[in-house]
Every structure is written in structure tokens, then in C-alpha cells.
Amino acid sequence: MKRVTEKTFSQSFSIVGREFFDAGKVSTEIKTMLKELGVDAGIIRRIAIAMYEAEMNVVMYATEATVTLELSPKAIRIVVDDRGPGIPDVELAMQEGYSTATTEMREMGFGAGMGLPNIKKNADHFRIDSVVGKGTRLEISISMN
Amino acid sequence: MKLKDVVERLHLSVLTGQDRLDQVVTGGYASDLLSDVIANSRPNSVWVTMHIHENIVAVAVLKDLAGIIIVQGRQPAPETLQKAAKEKVVIMVSDLPAFETIGKLSPLFEGGT
Ligand SMILES: Nc1ncnc2c1ncn2[C@@H]1O[C@H](COP(=O)(O)OP(=O)(O)OP(=O)(O)O)[C@@H](O)[C@H]1O
Ligand SMILES: [Mg+2]
Numbered sequence: 447m448k449r450v451t452e453k454t455f456s457q458s459f460s461i462v463g464r465e466f467f468d469a470g471k472v473s474t475e476i477k478t479m480l481k482e483l484g485v486d487a488g489i490i491r492r493i494a495i496a497m498y499e500a501e502m503n504v505v506m507y508a509t510e511a512t513v514t515l516e517l518s519p520k521a522i523r524i525v526v527d528d529r530g531p532g533i534p535d536v537e538l539a540m541q542e543g544y545s546t547a548t549t550e551m552r553e554m555g556f557g558a559g560m561g562l563p564n565i566k567k568n569a570d571h572f573r574i575d576s577v578v579g580k581g582t583r584l585e586i587s588i589s590m591n
Numbered sequence: 592m593k594l595k596d597v598v599e600r601l602h603l604s605v606l607t608g609q610d611r612l613d614q615v616v617t618g619g620y621a622s623d624l625l626s627d628v629i630a631n632s633r634p635n636s637v638w639v640t641m642h643i644h645e646n647i648v649a650v651a652v653l654k655d656l657a658g659i660i661i662v663q664g665r666q667p668a669p670e671t672l673q674k675a676a677k678e679k680v681v682i683m684v685s686d687l688p689a690f691e692t693i694g695k696l697s698p699l700f701e702g703g704t
Pocket of ligand 2: 499502503557560561562
């Protein structure tokens with residue numbers, strides 16, 4: 447894999463599945479961090495949307511995940527690697543409106559089937575790989591300009 | 592328009608973030624789908640919702656919302672208030688249902704969101 451050469455910053459976070467009380471914590475931490483680093487507000491908004499949706503998917507569907515944030519002068523790259531059930535049909539899951547959210551999740555306002563499409567919409571580069579019974583790996587990047 | 596003017600005009604009760612009512616509000620957004628709010632709400636808007644659980648707080652923080660207006664006099668869960676106080680998110684309650692709350696809110700802002 448090609449790596450960003452002048453990498454200036456990299457940090458890992460972990461998300462615990464089914465932990466609704468803390469849900470959104472990693473996204474909020476990343477947003478605060480990018481703000482302190484002086485990243486453009488428009489880019490932070492896109493990262494916040496994508497990161498929140500990725501984090502909520504881990505909370506709703508997976509067991510746990512590691513998030514890696516990499517910041518270079520050119521781009522922000524985020525990898526969310528989870529251990530969980532995986533996605534049997536990624537193409538279907540990417541369709542707006544498709545959701546397997548439970549009644550309980552829907553009562554909390556989740557399950558619009560908008561998460562994955564919105565992550566893609568807000569990223570310059572988007573890649574999702576999933577293995578049923580193992581987990582899902584989501585990789586996005588957003589260029590700085 | 593300041594948040595305190597919105598509170599006054601809509602007769603809202605302010606449950607958290609009483610010290611943040613001087614901030615400027617530029618519009619509103621109404622939805623009970625969190626993905627919709629995350630994708631489409633604008634910073635410095637108030638969010639009108641039925642939800643009372645703690646996940647609404649992170650949405651408000653991530654989107655730099657001016658505050659959350661919970662409709663129909665619903666009382667947020669204690670965890671929601673705890674979290675909102677910690678994150679400095681303003682939570683307000685309207686005794687009216689969503690339709691009437693939005694009806695009073697929207698003329699305060701020309702051009703919607
Ligand atoms: N990390 C994941 N592990 C397993 N399944 C997933 C994961 N992420 C998404 N999915 C599956 O893909 C579907 C679509 O995900 P998407 O985020 O687009 O919508 P949603 O989570 O159902 O609803 P919303 O995000 O609008 O609240 C989910 O319902 C779920 O079945
Ligand atoms: Mg989702």
C-alpha cells in the first residue's frame with residue numbers, strides 16, 4: 447500500500463460496540479483535535495459527518511473497532527477496522543435507505559440507511575472491505591485543499 | 592437573533608447551558624433521524640426533535656448546533672442532561688408538539704435553515 451510520506455501526525459482510538467452512552471465520543475475527540483490543529487472548518491465538518499456515521503455503525507453492529515487517524519499536509523486519512531459480523535452484501539448496504547437496524551435502534555433515531563452513503567459523499571476517497579464473521583474495514587480520506 | 596430571544600418567543604424551558612443563551616442562532620432544523628441531522632443541519636441552528644436519549648448530545652456537539660429543542664414537553668433522560676451539561680449543549684423543552692413549535696420558530700428566520 448502506498449503511504450503518505452510526509453506524515454506529520456497519527457493517532458489511534460478504540461470504539462466499543464453496543465456502548466450507546468459513549469457513542470460519538472471518538473468522533474467528538476477527533477473533531478476537537480482537528481480544530482486545535484487548525485484544520486479548515488469545511489474539512490472538519492465533512493470528517494465529523496463521516497466519522498460519526500462510522501462510529502455509530504460500529505456501536506450498532508460490531509463488537510469493537512480500532513480507528514486510525516493520519517494527518518499529512520495533503521490529506522486526512524481515517525481507517526475504521528472492526529471486529530464484528532461483517533456485511534454480507536456491501537453493494538446493498540451502500541444503498542440509501544437499506545438498513546438492518548432493530549426496532550430499538552430505530553426508536554433512537556438510527557436506521558435511516560443513510561450512514562454509509564453519507565460517509566461516501568463526504569470523502570474524496572472511500573473504500574470498504576468486509577468479511578462475514580470477521581469484520582469490516584472502512585477507509586476514507588479527505589484532501590486538505 | 593440570540594438564543595435567549597428564541598427561548599423567550601417560544602416560551603421554552605432551558606434545562607442545560609443556561610450560560611450559553613447569548614449565542615447567535617441563524618436557523619433551525621427539524622428531524623428525528625440522526626443521520627439526516629448529522630448530514631444536513633447547519634452550524635448555529637437549533638434542532639427540533641422528539642428524542643430525549645443521550646445520543647442527541649453528540650450530534651449537537653459534532654454539528655456545532657446552537658441547541659436542542661425537545662418538543663411536546665418531553666423530559667430528557669437524566670443521562671442526557673448530565674452529558675449535555677458536561678458538553679455545554681443547551682437543551683430546551685417546548686410544551687407544544689413539533690408542528691406548532693416549528694411553526695413559531697420558522698418565521699424568526701428568513702429563508703429557513
Ligand atoms: N460496521 C458494520 N458491521 C456490520 N454491518 C454493518 C456495518 N456498517 C453497516 N452495516 C450494515 O449496513 C447497513 C447500512 O448501514 P448504514 O450506516 O448506511 O445505515 P444504518 O446504520 O442502517 O442507518 P443510519 O446510518 O442511517 O442510522 C446497516 O443497517 C448494517 O446492516
Ligand atoms: Mg449507520
